[in-house]
Amino acid sequence: MGTRYFGERVKRNEDPRLLTGRGTFVDDIRLPGMLHGAVLRSPHAHARLLSLDTSKAKTARGVVAVYTRTDLPEHLQQPLPKLIPHYALIHHKTQYALAPEKVRYVGEPVAFVVAESRYLAEDAAELVEVEYEPLPPVVDLTQAAQPNAPLVHEDMGTNVCAHHTQRVGNVEDAFARAAHVFTERFVMDRGTAAPMECRGIVAQWEPKMRQLTVWDSTQAPIPIRNGLARLLGLPQGGVRVIAPDVGGGFGPKIMMFYPEEILVPCAAMQLGRPVKWIEDRRENFVAMNQEREQIHVAAIAVDSDGRILGVRTNFLYDSGAYIPYGIIVPIVASTTLPGPYKIPNYHCEFKAVFTNKTIVSPYRGAGRPHGVFVMERLMDRVAKELRIDRTEVRRRNLIQPHEFPYEVGLIYQDNAPVIYDSGDYPATLAKALQMIGYDMWPERRARYRREGRYVGLGIACYVEGSGIGPYEGARVTVEPSGKVYAATSVGTQGQGHFTSFAQIVADALTVPVEDVVVVTGDTGAFGWGTGTFASRAAVVAGNAVHLAAQAVREKTLKVAATKLEARVEDLELQDGKVFVRGVPGRTMTLAEIAVAANPLRGTIPEGWEQPGLEASRYFAPPRGTFPNGVHACVLEVDVQTGMIKILKYVVVHDCGRVINPLILDGQIHGGVAQGLGGAFYERLVYDEHGQLLTQTFMDYLLPTAMEVPEIEIGHLETPSPLNPLGVKGAGEAGVIPVAALIAQAIDDALMEFGVRIAEMPLSPNRLLEIIQAARKQPAAAS
Amino acid sequence: MKPAPFKYVAPESLDDAVALLRRHGQEGKILAGGQSLVPLLNMRLARPAVIIDLNRLRPLDYIKNGKDVRIGAMTRQRVAELSPLVRQKLPLLAEALRYVGHPQIRNRGTIGGSIAHADPSAELPAVLAALEGKVVLQNGRGTRTLGADAFFLTYLTTALQPDELLVEVRIPAHDHLGTAFLEVARRHGDYALVGVAAVVDWNGGRARDVRLTFTGVGGVPVRVAEAEAAATGRPLTDAVLAEVSRIVSAGLDPEADIHASAEYRKHVAGVLAERALRVAVTRAQRRERDTR
């Protein structure tokens, strides 16, 4: 098979539609008789709910229903389902559709108003009378872990819901015999994914058909369908969940069930009219899951050459008020930490802690940025203290190309061992150094200093888990029209699946890529799968698409062989037609073969397996595949204002075979932008009462096109041996090392002052404080 | 994020607008470009009973030349920014406008709206204060003209009476002066943490007159007279500038918010004062050279 599209910079099939405003997002769904919901949310971080009076709201203009918890069916008054249990997660507390006797974070839903318009629903929500008895909130992560802290869930007697340890080798021994041990505390604060499209749900109940249709801006339409069927007492076939165009997911939209995902379908079924709820930006800030808050105390033990003997981290993970998604994030953080380095002895231990803040679940990176920040900062520390070049320290510890598969000795988020499948870490580092001009850096740095400018270079390495199981599926169909359809189980939130999957199919069936119509995220089109998360869609669904397309190709040849009275070996598929080799004129188009494969009379031969040119296939990887990369940058610090400016940014990335470099570049650009946000702009600020002070984009600062630099990208391709296409995930690569990188570059720029960055995100104010504090220290080191 | 219910009127003439304001008084709220008001409405932080939309008042959209350049309240910020007259006669305003939000915001936002809104972090009030410009206010009984210092009272509060409309902004032409606007904002287009408008009347190697007006350090645009005095009548050497910078930092009493502490604002105001003076003087010297 000559590859035509795989690996090419094919322009995205979906862009003309999306860029001309012809996409269909949840808010574009408008149904006759549709009602609109508004959620009344708790203004308190921690309070007892004494009374709720909805009488005024119920009689307000245009109001059709007002729901409080006791208006819901008994079982929906209980905590919502637990996802992803873990033996270390002792207190798996999950959220409610509507708050019980107590509210536990600002934004927790208390009542749901349904009215003829969103305006009227919001007017009525103001009329619901709620009496709260405020309780002391616990906001600070360190404080929440203390024994005498106020309790988010009283019955636990503590706020610590999980305590988990993993060990490799013998860390005590390694630290005891090490020439040097360095210990440091690292703090990472909260952020939010801020997708361009907030969440949204429309539900329609057709009583005669007993059919529920739900449009949901989710990353997990199939699990939502399965769960809704169970919770609402419907057969799975009686529920169709469609994730139409979704304006960014980034992780939080994999979470389920958000309260509204229960409330909207329930109301639609009860009222017999379609109901829409669209999350507005202010709600999104408190009601969509957040991430990133962790505090690590970590240590590294090295010999006198800077070779790693052992690493230790002990950290706190803030889970917010509930922990529906389990302890995925801290597990990913602790298993990502070792990175590309050989660490013979490793101890990671964390406590997951409840606080009176919005729930935490994975957000692009999902712990990977934390692991990388800790490890890369420790490596920089070793380099500095031992006066070894920072890239040389890294090189001495890198896993070598001949050492794959490399077993790290840890258990990953998918409960499979962390085994790096392939890669060339020294080559990745070398390429990044070359692109950033590391050779010339000492002179360039000195020249900047002579000009009075504080310019620093950073270089940060990472390895990330991606493409985990359990499985995904796809169905490829050639219709009698000759058009090719591919339906997959994963949903799409902007990753370009309409193109990358189409490329895979187009290559197998030798048709133009524009002629392959990809359907994603509709349980009515494909009903088995888990969702788009953990950089897995291209790996898991992509390979399922590949297998299904190859099966259709074989079937095509088989049917054509019968019809053309030739042997399969003598047939050739080209430009969407089957030829008999050496017999010009004996040919059939895909359309003709599709018709022949589905006869009206007669029979179909046993070897055809099933009628039509269609095949469904599943791909279940044995475990995750591990891409790697190196980011490098040069940045300038204004030491009088604490402002930074990035002068050059380089990403070298190896995600195995690349399906579409254009799409990959886009993924990396977006990731770097989010990473820069997390390093210097974006921070969710909670006050001591648990009020979120950053509830608009005026206060929560996403980097804009003005702040994000040009990004130069270099690709390496070390195929994964774990899947037929040889691909690895690429969705999170852009974001992962950015905080570590910026920290190192700032340290480098401000070397004279002995500045050492150990927290993220920074701000001009905070950076200036750090600079001023360092300048006051007598005679900074080196 | 839907506004509370309100009535909407869109007068076709200035007289109608003034009459409506008079009728609705405290209950009424003027809508100009909507770039500050609409978010407040949507968050239900402002709940006027009546919105009086000025967008049909074409006669309030003008820029007129003179010793004072006169700008109609409904002139879009973007129009002013691109106006050759503004660029030539009001270089400080032209420079400051580029810091106001983004082109999309300036396409809607008005000159009058920004001044009337009186956000102490906003650029235009500082420009008006720095140049000692004036505003013209009108109600059913007539008009009055106020200087910037009498107009800006405190945070988001001006001398505008409930029945009054801001109809015109007057800014002295200052193409003979050296000016500079600098600010530190977290991102391009954000309201600045601190900003400064520097105005220098340069003559014979020293400043005859210096004005330094800051944004983001108080309830109104803030001038630091002591620092202005320290820069006046002396050659602006590094030492003098450092002294000015120190006086500025010491002389301000800003408040903290989630983006910057009071200490940060004081420090950066001093830094910006020094930098802006350097730029303003360089520009003044260039002008001197060019006109010679």
Ligand SMILES: Cc1cc2nc3c(=O)[nH]c(=O)nc-3n(C[C@H](O)[C@H](O)[C@H](O)COP(=O)(O)OP(=O)(O)OC[C@H]3O[C@@H](n4cnc5c(N)ncnc54)[C@H](O)[C@@H]3O)c2cc1C
């Ligand atoms: C994303 C974004 C970024 C921004 N960044 C900046 C920035 O960096 N710097 C900055 O200065 N501004 C910024 N702004 C605000 C912008 O400049 C507004 O346009 C301006 O503050 C208000 O002008 P407006 O015409 O939009 O007035 P509106 O929002 O319509 O009105 C504002 C207030 O002024 C009153 N008002 C308006 N016109 C009159 C009048 N003629 N007489 C009496 N009262 C009147 C209104 O009743 C209202 O109270 C930003 C806005 C946005 C949305």
